[in-house]
Amino acid sequence: xxxxxxxxxxxxxxxxxxxxxAFNIITLEHVEAVIAGAESAKxxxxxxxxxxxxKFRYGRLLPLARAAAVAADRASVPVxxxxxxxxxxxxxxxxxxxxxxxxxxxxxxxPYEQNLAAxxxxxxxxxxxxxxxxxxxxxxxxKTGEPPLDAHAPGARTDPAEARAFVADSGVNALxxxxxxxxxxxxxxxxxxxxLLKRLSATLDVxxxxxxxxxxxxxxxxxxxxxxxxxxxLGTALNIAMTGAIRDFLxxxxxxxxxxxxxxxxxxxxxxxVTGIIRTVGRPVA
Numbered sequence: 301x302x303x304x305x306x307x308x309x310x311x312x313x314x315x316x317x318x319x320x321x322a323f324n325i326i327t328l329e330h331v332e333a334v335i336a337g338a339e340s341a342k343x344x345x346x347x348x349x350x351x352x353x354x355k356f357r358y359g360r361l362l363p364l365a366r367a368a369a370v371a372a373d374r375a376s377v378p379v380x381x382x383x384x385x386x387x388x389x390x391x392x393x394x395x396x397x398x399x400x401x402x403x404x405x406x407x408x409x410x411p412y413e414q415n416l417a418a419x420x421x422x423x424x425x426x427x428x429x430x431x432x433x434x435x436x437x438x439x440x441x442x443k444t445g446e447p448p449l450d451a452h453a454p455g456a457r458t459d460p461a462e463a464r465a466f467v468a469d470s471g472v473n474a475l476x477x478x479x480x481x482x483x484x485x486x487x488x489x490x491x492x493x494x495x496l497l498k499r500l501s502a503t504l505d506v507x508x509x510x511x512x513x514x515x516x517x518x519x520x521x522x523x524x525x526x527x528x529x530x531x532x533x534l535g536t537a538l539n540i541a542m543t544g545a546i547r548d549f550l551x552x553x554x555x556x557x558x559x560x561x562x563x564x565x566x567x568x569x570x571x572x573x574v575t576g577i578i579r580t581v582g583r584p585v586a
Contacts, residue, residue, distance in 0.1 A: 302373060310474060319532045325364065328367055333569075346382050348535075351385050361398050366399070383395045403422075405434070458477040479496050498528070509532075509533065
């Protein structure tokens with residue numbers, strides 16, 4: 301079916317107290333696996349392309365974006381395209397023409413006032429293009445001018461009052477909050493601060509996003525969704541599934557040289573991971 305927008309998927313999930321799963325894609329196998337996994341779960345999904353993935357693809361956004369859009373057009377479930385962790389102004393301005401309906405603009409590395417100013421400018425431009433904007437707020441440093449603690453650094457937590465002011469002043473459509481998850485975790489051992497999530501959910505009137513979800517166990521993810529998380533971002537979980545399956549295949553078939561033999565195994569492993577995660581956090585398409 302034709303691409304849908306991230307905003308409509310997340311807004312619906314928030315209203316239903318469920319979450320839409322958003323997966324970072326790097327290769328065509330990632331794209332195919334995420335869609336296959338979502339179709340198996342009979343649920344909508346978001347395909348995310350990060351700025352790092354664009355750098356890996358020689359700095360070119362369109363090849364992967366076009367492939368994702370074509371694959372989504374043939375999917376039996378709703379699929380949206382999201383540009384993730386964008387810091388480059390040039391990349392931000394490519395989003396609309398490349399088929400993306402949403403962008404996560406990442407200025408969280410900057411001191412609060414600079415983060416707010418940069419995000420406000422990005423929001424103003426993006427909304428004029430019809431784009432839905434997500435931002436991130438970690439923990440501001442303790443002294444004036446001190447840079448913030450990264451939203452996924454150990455111990456980082458988003459302050460509800462500060463988050464309320466940031467959302468109101470920036471105009472963002474969704475906020476990624478720091479409640480205990482960490483990017484690129486290869487073990488599912490993260491423990492989330494559910495009391496803080498409850499306060500953030502009660503304080504903010506925009507959907508909340510959980511980054512670094514690959515390191516969060518199923519029961520914690522389910523509790524986070526029940527507590528107000530409406531979009532769950534994952535990337536490392538797919539890479540673990542793909543790499544592990546390929547390693548096992550090549551160990552059992554040391555003479556294999558045709559990449560289709562091991563890439564298909566990796567793709568199937570990612571699809572299974574996608575289905576499992578979606579069933580934990582989302583709901584089937586009505």
